Amino acid sequence: MPELPEVEVVRQGLAAAVAGSTISAVEVLDERALKRHRGTPLDFVSRLEGRVLLPASRRGKFLWVPLEPLAGFEADSRPQDALLAHLGMSGQMLVRTLSAPEDKQLRIRMRVEGPAGEYELRFIDQRLFGSLAVDELVAPVDAATERIPSQVTHIARDPIDPLFDRKLFSLRMRSTKRGIKAALLDQAIISGVGNIYADEALWRARLHWAQPAATVSARKITELLEHVQDVFAQSLEEGGTSFDSLYVNVNGESGYFSRSLQAYGREGEACPRCGTAIKREPFANRSSYRCPRCQRKR
DNA sequence: ACGGACTCCTGGATGC
DNA sequence: TGCATCCAGGAGTCCG
16 A cells, blocks of 8 residues: 555654653554554554654665664664554554544554644555564664665665665666566565555656566666656655545545556546546556557557 | 465445 | 455565
8 A cells, every 4th residue: 555655644743742752651453554664563562652753764665663672772872663653555654532432343443642642543444455563773874874674675675765875776686577567566676555546657757567677778767766756755744645445544534646646546547647547557466557559669 | 495386354335 | 234355655584
């Protein structure tokens, strides 16, 4: 579900709502929502209760809230661990009042005390492909800037990260035999791109999803990257893509970018560029949408 | 060692 | 109305 723009909307919401707050109680309603936590549910709870939340960070589709170092660790006051979240296909992080009715598919509930009073941070996830964890913060492989959760070290920087390496991206794209879309979805090459934005960027770049990445010119790869950045920025401005209530911000509100999609999910509709009917094709157990005229394999 | 197939889940839409 | 089938914003793991 959520790709970079949606996760970024959630990150911004969390940073605004919870930074500086203290977790007073944690309730794990479904252990399957802790798939990424290396430890028991009890361990998860005890690592969080009493901890202070710092401003949320993100890389690609991974989101985390660093925890203020515990007293006694002032020698190195950088955060040592973080509450890590991946929303999977259907995960949500909601900021709710204590009296709000229980949400369907509520998996984990955290009671939080902030300057403005008490509230709840709720992890909701229909399909349980997402999860929360407490993870250790470590130096990133490129050793630059802030530390990141140990489970995120294999994830490439995303294209809205100022330290994103365009040359490395181009090099890696051009050295794989895979189709261009499969490469674009590889979070170790570029993070944050999922099925929707891959199709949108490929449509903008007039590329066929199965075009072997190594056969695409460096010039075209650069153009594709710019389209990814543009479509991310435009979606972010509209609060992300919501097809239904599965993707929402921390206040439970939908984004509007689904109205601006030009290829994804538009089977049979006219290509906004040439009028040809958009085609839906099977791709890696899901679907790809493309214009059969604008996006041909070469 | 790369890359495709499989797997983890729930629920809404569609078809017979 | 009921039941089966298909489909969905992801990614870790396994196997050839």
